[in-house]
Amino acid sequence: MGSCDWTPLQAYVSNGSFPAVRNQLLEEWSIYNYIPERRETPADHFFKTFGKFSAAKDVDVRKMLQWTKDNAVGQNIAYMEVMLTGPKGPRFDASLEAQLLAVQEARNATAAAHLLGEVFQTVDAATWKDITDKYLAYGTRVLPPLYVFGGLAVSFMASQASPLVVGVNLVGAETDVTALRDFWLHMQMVRYLRQKYPAVRVALHAGEMTPDLAEPQDLTHHVKDSVTVAMAHRIGHGEDLPFEDDVEGTLKFMLKHGVALEVLLTSNEFVLPQSEGDRHSFPLYFAAGVPMVLSSDDPGILRTSQTEQFMTLAYKYDNVRYADIKAMVLNSIRYSFIKEPQLKARIYSKVQDDLAAFEAEWLSKKAPFYDMRKLLP
Ligand SMILES: [Zn+2]
Numbered sequence: 094m095g096s097c098d099w100t101p102l103q104a105y106v107s108n109g110s111f112p113a114v115r116n117q118l119l120e121e122w123s124i125y126n127y128i129p130e131r132r133e134t135p136a137d138h139f140f141k142t143f144g145k146f147s148a149a150k151d152v153d154v155r156k157m158l159q160w161t162k163d164n165a166v167g168q169n170i171a172y173m174e175v176m177l178t179g180p181k182g183p184r185f186d187a188s189l190e191a192q193l194l195a196v197q198e199a200r201n202a203t204a205a206a207h208l209l210g211e212v213f214q215t216v217d218a219a220t221w222k223d224i225t226d227k228y229l230a231y232g233t234r235v236l237p238p239l240y241v242f243g244g245l246a247v248s249f250m251a252s253q254a255s256p257l258v259v260g261v262n263l264v265g266a267e268t269d270v271t272a273l274r275d276f277w278l279h280m281q282m283v284r285y286l287r288q289k290y291p292a293v294r295v296a297l298h299a300g301e302m303t304p305d306l307a308e309p310q311d312l313t314h315h316v317k318d319s320v321t322v323a324m325a326h327r328i329g330h331g332e333d334l335p336f337e338d339d340v341e342g343t344l345k346f347m348l349k350h351g352v353a354l355e356v357l358l359t360s361n362e363f364v365l366p367q368s369e370g371d372r373h374s375f376p377l378y379f380a381a382g383v384p385m386v387l388s389s390d391d392p393g394i395l396r397t398s399q400t401e402q403f404m405t406l407a408y409k410y411d412n413v414r415y416a417d418i419k420a421m422v423l424n425s426i427r428y429s430f431i432k433e434p435q436l437k438a439r440i441y442s443k444v445q446d447d448l449a450a451f452e453a454e455w456l457s458k459k460a461p462f463y464d465m466r467k468l469l470p
Pocket of ligand 1: 298301329330357360390391
């Protein structure tokens with residue numbers, strides 16, 4: 094597509110058709126006015142948006158980040174881990190792909206580590222330097238295995254070397270055909286890099302699946318493998334847990350090793366509608382006492398906010414008390430990937446102060462419509 098195919102938005106403003114174009118863009122880029130379509134699941138619609146708005150991202154990334162920051166400040170958010178860049182991995186010898194797939198077929202973890210070690214030797218450490226800005230770097234799980242490894246390897250290198258890249262994630266639809274086929278290999282890749290770079294922090298979306306989106310055997314192990322094999326420090330969604338083997342073992346492992354769950358209520362509602370109601374996995378993690386952080390996932394696409402996550406949690410789960418929500422707020426700093434201990438301590442105590450001020454204000458207030466004191470511990 095040449096640049097001549099682009100029409101500046103200003104042209105639509107001038108000819109009066111901007112409101113309609115705006116609606117159309119919002120429908121393409123988010124869940125705005127979403128109407129289910131045949132042959133496209135809500136998850137398909139959700140994951141397609143990323144490719145559609147990337148052109149806008151390239152126009153003025155500074156402005157976009159500033160908007161994100163202002164929006165966060167308005168919601169009393171003290172710290173953000175922005176996922177901005179999936180660095181392009183290097184090009185590899187294509188014959189390696191067949192070898193990787195063969196190792197996966199045989200489920201040979203030792204051979205996988207050996208082969209990944211060979212591939213790793215060819216990754217140029219300078220590649221990560223073209224990351225424009227910081228934060229959480231990521232690999233994309235729907236790509237062919239060598240691309241996934243390249244993206245992950247470069248992300249680990251970046252996080253190891255730069256104080257601004259606080260960790261690594263693996264993004265994309267977990268129920269994509271390639272992502273499902275190569276899940277085992279992806280876990281070996283993250284494990285390999287975790288061992289190579291023990292200081293690098295990892296968050297993985299894991300178990301972002303429900304029975305309608307994957308086969309029964311796929312639902313039995315993604316959370317478990319993400320924490321035990323890939324050794325992730327945090328996992329996102331975790332929705333397939335009720336269908337997994339050894340639920341208790343996985344929960345115990347998370348507790349013992351302090352693996353936190355990113356609770357993504359609005360995201361699950363849209364992307365995983367089957368997880369609604371009594372099928373939601375939240376009560377399992379909650380009852381087990383797994384550390385949790387409340388997250389908005391992709392607030393722009395989902396047209397939500399951090400504030401809405403608190404409201405949703407409070408309305409949805411009667412047994413979640415103020416003390417639990419407060420713990421989640423503090424967890425979001427405790428389980429953050431901030432590298433500098435002093436900075437982490439400073440943000441943590443700021444959040445504690447904010448919470449104390451909030452409690453003092455509401456305890457002293459005779460709220461006309463609701464007695465907040467009932468909510469406080
Ligand atoms: Zn997500």
